[in-house]
Amino acid sequence: MVTQEDLFAEEEQMVAMSFGDHLEELRVRLLLAIIGLFVGMIITLLPPLNLGMAIMRAMQEPAQSALQRHFARSAAERAQNADEMAARLEPMTAIIPADQLISQLRLIAPSLNLPDPSTLQGRSLEVALAYPESAFIKAVARTVEPRNALISLSPLETVTIFLMVCLVAGLVLASPWVFHQIWAFVAAGLYRHEKAYVKKFLPFSLGLFLAGVFLCFFVVLPLTLRVLLEFNVWLGVEPSLRLSDWMGFATLLPLVFGICFQTPLVMLFLARIGVFTAEQYRSKRKFAILIMVVVAALLTPDPTVTSQLLLAAPMICLYEVGIMLVERGQNPGRLASGGSSIGG
Numbered sequence: 001m002v003t004q005e006d007l008f009a010e011e012e013q014m015v016a017m018s019f020g021d022h023l024e025e026l027r028v029r030l031l032l033a034i035i036g037l038f039v040g041m042i043i044t045l046l047p048p049l050n051l052g053m054a055i056m057r058a059m060q061e062p063a064q065s066a067l068q069r070h071f072a073r074s075a076a077e078r079a080q081n082a083d084e085m086a087a088r089l090e091p092m093t094a095i096i097p098a099d100q101l102i103s104q105l106r107l108i109a110p111s112l113n114l115p116d117p118s119t120l121q122g123r124s125l126e127v128a129l130a131y132p133e134s135a136f137i138k139a140v141a142r143t144v145e146p147r148n149a150l151i152s153l154s155p156l157e158t159v160t161i162f163l164m165v166c167l168v169a170g171l172v173l174a175s176p177w178v179f180h181q182i183w184a185f186v187a188a189g190l191y192r193h194e195k196a197y198v199k200k201f202l203p204f205s206l207g208l209f210l211a212g213v214f215l216c217f218f219v220v221l222p223l224t225l226r227v228l229l230e231f232n233v234w235l236g237v238e239p240s241l242r243l244s245d246w247m248g249f250a251t252l253l254p255l256v257f258g259i260c261f262q263t264p265l266v267m268l269f270l271a272r273i274g275v276f277t278a279e280q281y282r283s284k285r286k287f288a289i290l291i292m293v294v295v296a297a298l299l300t301p302d303p304t305v306t307s308q309l310l311l312a313a314p315m316i317c318l319y320e321v322g323i324m325l326v327e328r329g330q331n332p333g334r335l336a337s338g339g340s341s342i343g344g
Contacts, residue, residue, distance in 0.1 A: 022189065029185040036177035040170030052166040056247075059165060059217075063150055063246045066225045067239065074238075098123040150243045161247045168251045172213060179206050190273065197272050205265050212261030212314075216254040220310045227306045253307065256299045260315050267322030271329065278327035281319075288319055 044052035099117040106114055152158055171178065179202060187198040232239040270276050281288070296312035 025188045026185060029181040033174075033178045033181040036174040036181070037167075037171055040172075040174030041166050042170070043173060044166040044169045052162065052169060055169045056162055056165045059247060059250045060150060060243075062222045062225060062250075063241055066222065066229055067150075067241060070229050070233070070239065094127045096125045096127060098125055101125060150241055150246060152243045154244075157244050161244055164251060165247060168255065171255070172210075175209055176206055179209065197269060201265055201269055205262060208261040208265060209258040212257035212259070213254040215314075216257035217250075220257065220307065221250055221253065224307045224310065253300065253311075257311060257314075260295075260299075260311060261318060263315055263318040264322035264325055267319070268325045268329065271326040276326075278323055281323045281326060285319070285323075289316055292316055292319065 043049070044055065098120040102114050102117045102120060105112065106117075183198045183202050183205065187195045190198070229239055267276070267281060271278070271281075292315040293308070293312045296308045296315065300307040300311055
């Protein structure tokens with residue numbers, strides 16, 4: 001049990017810890033986190049695993065699939081329009097001079113008993129024409145339609161993107177170690193009884209980060225890309241997607257989601273150490289929602305409102321979850337009789 005004397009001694013020790021000591025602690029934790037990040041990146045680059053290449057292909061797949069579906073749908077629509085147009089056209093006939101036709105047939109099959117072409121001068125044949133325009137358009141679409149939807153405009157672009165993907169993948173692999181260093185730095189400025197919360201919150205922090213990353217990658221990115229393509233179709237613009245633009249978008253946004261998913265845990269942690277209460281969180285809800293919408297607009301890399309809403313909506317829900325967790329911790333008997341709460 002923590003006594004008043006222990007708290008007084010700890011407070012004196014924390015006051016004695018200078019600003020330079022805090023900076024030194026930050027430097028050490030930052031260096032350890034970077035070392036872990038470097039190790040994670042090396043793992044993605046190891047030739048036997050080819051993990052970086054597999055991740056890069058997996059990140060390209062949503063864009064490739066979406067664009068190829070778009071091109072296939074466009075080709076089918078053009079073919080359907082051609083069928084409808086062909087149905088409205090008048091029948092066409094070809095007029096072929098008879099003497100020229102016989103002359104060509106004699107060259108192809110001289111053994112046939114054909115009349116002298118000179119006797120057929122001035123005479124002609126009328127032949128009805130019927131051509132499947134839609135089949136022609138489909139054949140042209142298959143030839144012209146790009147097999148690789150993503151394009152690269154610079155020789156070094158693919159190398160740069162590959163290293164960036166390996167860096168982000170290394171961060172995800174090393175996230176347990178990196179989050180441990182972050183929470184260890186936070187714990188350095190806390191009392192002994194408050195440091196116990198750090199050990200309890202660390203696995204939940206890691207789980208929320210990974211949940212945000214995977215939710216963004218498997219749900220938000222495909223949905224956002226579909227909306228962007230539909231917007232191009234609505235404007236009548238044929239889309240083409242640059243590799244660096246898509247990969248930058250697909251690597252940054254999942255990290256943003258992972259970080260923003262820490263919201264309820266940070267709220268609960270601040271309540272545990274006595275900074276805020278559930279009533280204060282609830283009274284500041286309007287300002288918090290405004291801040292989250294603005295932050296979502298600043299953090300999402302694409303200019304549309306789709307990804308902003310897809311980030312702001314979970315953040316608002318997580319804020320409400322944070323209020324529930326804080327209130328549950330303040331009133332465990334009333335809100336969760338017989339249950340357990342994070343850090344409880």
